[in-house]
Amino acid sequence: MKAVILLSGGMDSYTAAAIARDSGYDLYVLTVWYGQRHAQEIAAARRVAQALGVKAHRELTVDLASLGGSALLGDGDIPKGGPDPGIIPATYVPARNTVLLSLALAWAEVLGAFDIFIGVNALDYSGYPDCRPEYIQAFEQMASYATKAGVEGGRFHIHAPLVSLTKAEIVKRGIALGLDYGLTHSCYDPQLDGRPCGQCDSCVLRARGFAEAGVKDPLL
């Protein structure tokens, strides 16, 4: 059975893809370049897709950076020191996951697939509105109205297998599935030589996750 997987090159989407594979799905992975700052992510997404043994890897580009509104897209500084609970960080990208899921939905319908995986996580990034289960449900409902496949009775399922896991649980799950997190890239603001900054929210959460899981991060 086919599933479309949104893959960024980070550890969460890598783990979500591995969970899909472990559930028996053939992986059709989609990477969307929406104006992120760093080319390391491109290399990481390709490495990860290859390691997963995917059936197909598509890359689409859509220039959300031209619309502005996010530190992740070059509009202001990347915050350092770890996220504040309950506050939406400056790295929030307006409607990002809706753009990503709509493109995944388009490809799924072309493929005749009804399963889409996204590596969102509601615990660490409690501030991101489009990482919450109620958002995922609302998108799923909309998807069946939006499509020919839905009108014909098909029901799309947006899988968010990490949504209620801690970062440490994600690490443990991935290690159990044999993943090599050395292939991934997480940092929002890497150094000139490509090494992670160690201070952005993404680095802080990653370090906390590996520490709590009792596992050494292969990137460090």
Next chain:
Amino acid sequence: MKAVILLSGGMDSYTAAAIARDSGYDLYVLTVWYGQRHAQEIAAARRVAQALGVKAHRELTVDLASLGGSALLGDGDIPKGGPDPGIIPATYVPARNTVLLSLALAWAEVLGAFDIFIGVNALDYSGYPDCRPEYIQAFEQMASYATKAGVEGGRFHIHAPLVSLTKAEIVKRGIALGLDYGLTHSCYDPQLDGRPCGQCDSCVLRARGFAEAGVKDPLL
């Protein structure tokens, strides 16, 4: 008050934009190039945006054609002779309006706008799932879960002012608003010199609309 308008260069989105302007909105128009076949649309969208006196016109490109699945994107022949009621035409583009609306939502959130206009019409294209009022409502609900602005209590409104109009009613409305439909482009399959084919669904519906409205189409 700001509104984001999805503008294709066709007569429906031109009319929807004019209705928004007539309602007092400042127009922020967004054109999405998703792999349509003909460059005439690009010229038409820019002409129409200029004629409307918009505050800003953004163009985004996302290559849905690379995913396939639609005659409109070069995958198979454009059907001729007018749409069959109740059948989804081969020109359906999987999840197209969801991709378009998600990009409009992203820009609206950056602008601090809550109003989005789309020129969908449920009567002529009864077969397109993402032109129906129930789809528009489902997207609207999802949008408030998807965004920071929604979490903070804002409610997005997806306006589809043409959804229940006939093509003739759209023509009459546009003429009353002073629109010049000679600026627009509708044909799915234009001739080499750029003139409309007169036979694709879009040409057939346009001709029927002008005829029923008792108005000469300035393109012919």
